[in-house]
Amino acid sequence: MRKFAALLLVAMAVFVFAQQKLVVWTSEKQVGILQALGQEFKARYGVDVEVQYVPFGDIKPKFLTAAPQGQGADIIVGAHDWVGELVANGLLEPIPAFAEINQFFESGLEAFSYGGKLYGLPYALEAIALIYNKDYIPQPPKTIEELITMAKNIQKEFGTEVRGLIFPATTFYFVVPFIFGHGGYVFKSTPTGLDVKDIGLANEGAVKGLSLLKRFVDEGIITPGDNYEIMDSMFRDGRAAMIINGPWATKAYADAGIDYGVALIPDVAPNLVARPFVGVQGFMINTKSANLLLAKEFLINYIAKRDTMHRIYLADPRLPARKDVLELVKDNPDVVAFTMSAGNGIPMPNVPQMGFVWGAMDDALNLVVNGRATPAEAARNAVERIKAQTQ
């Protein structure tokens, strides 16, 4: 019996060996280009690269379930703020130093570093900015007052058919520019990393930011029901003059024939620029992968190269994480505008404690927008909640 079992095991092992391939999980926008790159890698190395489409929001949960069992993708493409949790679970493999690493923007590498090690190869930075429809807005606003006047004028002119300004007012990510612009912060940045005990979401600046959000609602240019889907579809249909969105969305707007422009989010107050979150997208390696060396080879000696990075940019035009690729694409005004916005931005914390912040702040925004709590109350409560959970 044992012999038979052993024999079967051997047979299975041989089967597994014969299946040498790299599995990559990625979200919609990169599937095409990665498949093409995978084909080329296969032509060179004789190893299949299987690119599987997984919705962006599902990649991390799926990976968290599969990877500990020694299954799941060898490489995942995702956001830098997953790193903290994935490393805590011991699921990511550090990426060794390589010669061209100094060609990558420091902010991108920093975002993917945790405990002094690099856990992801960044390929795109992203930050939100003001996107406007040139049919309604010839010149983008420079100050908040201008923004409010413009939005009101549009609404006066077109009634309920066209919105002057719309953004997901109850989603923390989209409100951050106003909060950080006034001096709020999530976790205090110190030379040795983030201090998760020092939370700046209820300080004077943060409350000012929330009050500005409240003013948008009171002035009638933002309504409590606004969410991402509504914003996205209205702008695509040409029924929104100004929105706040990221570089991932512009391709769809261009495809829909919208004559749009990208500009900085107006200064929140004189001499106070809006500061969005900077997110970084990159490739991460499953530490339990049976093909660790090949996965590293794929990333370091293939994906990280300038030409590959440029091709990824062309397929999915976000701000490139490599300096020399940015040089190549400088004539694209969208990229320049988003890069400037990211330049004002603050990297999204990649510590696991950030997990508490999203829900707490979304709830706080909800209370503010619906007038069920004052900005100060809502902010104080949210911070209390975050502290209660991170203790």
Add this chain to the structure above:
Amino acid sequence: MKKLMKLFLWFFLLLLNISFFWMTAFLIQNRYYELGITFAVLIFLIDFFVFNPKGYPYRYIIPALVLLFILVLYPIYFTIKTAFTNYGTGHFMPKEEAIERLLYSTKYTYIVPSNEVVSYRVFMAYDGINPTDDFIILFSIDDQIFISKKPVPVRRKGRDVILSEGILQRIESETFLYEGQRFKIVPWPSLFQEIKLLTTEGKSYKLFYAFDDQLLDINAPYFKTRIAQTHLANTDFIEPFSGKKYALRILPDGSWGFVRIERLYRLAYEEVYEDGRMKLKMILVNNVTNQRVQEKDGVFYDVNDKGEEIFLVGFIDYIGRKNFIRIITDPRVTGPFLSIFGWTFAWAALSVVLSLSVGLPFALVLNDPRLRGRNLYRTLLIIPWAIPAFISALVWRNGLLNETYGLFNKFLLPLFSLDPIRWFNDPFWARVGVLLVNIWLTFPYMMTISLGALQSIPVELYEAATVDGAGKLRRFSRITFPLLMTVIGPLLVSSFAFSFNNFTIIFLITAGGPPIPGSVTPTGYTDILMSYVYKLAFQAGTGQDFGFASAISIMIFLLVGTISLFNFKFSGAFEEVGR
């Protein structure tokens, strides 16, 4: 024919036995002991039922038995077991695996700075013109030449190789003895870079790959994929006299070369005085700092020179009743518990009562033989039930209830010049909203079970009642309703239990919102126990907390179980059926 059938059955049983034994062996080898034992017990029972005449009647429940074991008993066991662990984010692997990783993973090695110049050449035994996986590596370390054959696995886990080793042997002459075989180097004497061939009895190894030889680049893919990844990925090549270790790494310039490495951690034994006796205890020690690795709350920590703890790796640890104690004592859990429990109870009860009060009238009408086109109506009325709940929930949320563009707020309410309702942001209306959706989804079920029950009520009863002069209402309240209840009562209890845990609807419609101001946990007005627990265990924190979630689901099971038991007793449902 009958004999053939019997033969076939025996053969089938044999196959079943073989596969179950194999599965047991495989699972236990891979340390899934519980599941392995489940399979072992299962096959034992199956064989017992088949071979023992006493077990004869049980033969027919074998398929059910298989499902019971694998889909019910094992998950229950697993949930209970998990409830006593800290399984969750940061604690994902068993302790043995965590230790194994610290000791053997390439992640926990470091490159020893040295001036040694290490280069290597791979020699391949060809099969015709095809390379095989029989190879020999020659190393040149500071101008001394070493040989190693294909490394051998020294640590395995299941069928995975965790660590391989190759022993280096120094070569000092043209011919030499290695592993009992006589080898010859061609040409000799020569520079390391000029060696072309290794020959041994009847076999020759040709130069195949060297990272510093442009001409051999053509073989790089085969070397990297078939040789390096498969045989050299986590391999230490050990020089036995100095004990130096060399391993393959991707170097900063992108080439694959060997460097001198050391393991970051080693096992050591420490004498501890415990229970009045000296005991040897296994500990992990950091090779660089010589500090011992600390173990605390299911996590291994390194201690740096400033005395700070640095997280290394967490593991699944048994923590006893801690999860259960947390449910009772943690103010974050207990704080909103009562209000959530109240709403959960109301939600479940109202769901049942209201959907029954919608479904029953429909059933009464449909049951009337005078109604024409009954089948058509019945089909139409069952549609909400037939459409997957996920889809209708999304249609309700985005199409009907949306505060700005939904059907209600945009068309229906303005029609009666009413103010728009804030379906997701007003606590009362949010609750009404989820109830509305749930009634829409469940009334066809109520209608169907009522229809079935109505048809089982004897017509004579009504005739007798009519003769006695009972009106329609009286007939309903004295005959139809009581008789109906005896049949659908137990079903109502189970749909109460189902609604009690109906996480899907709540989560798809409101996700528990709108938030309750002032609470320190992610709590909303429409949160039921299940969704609240889900948020606590999977969303609120730094990730997931399976241990805590298991503990709570056991508590909820006890709660729902108790309520259902009372319900059954109270309604006398079981007695009626049993009589």
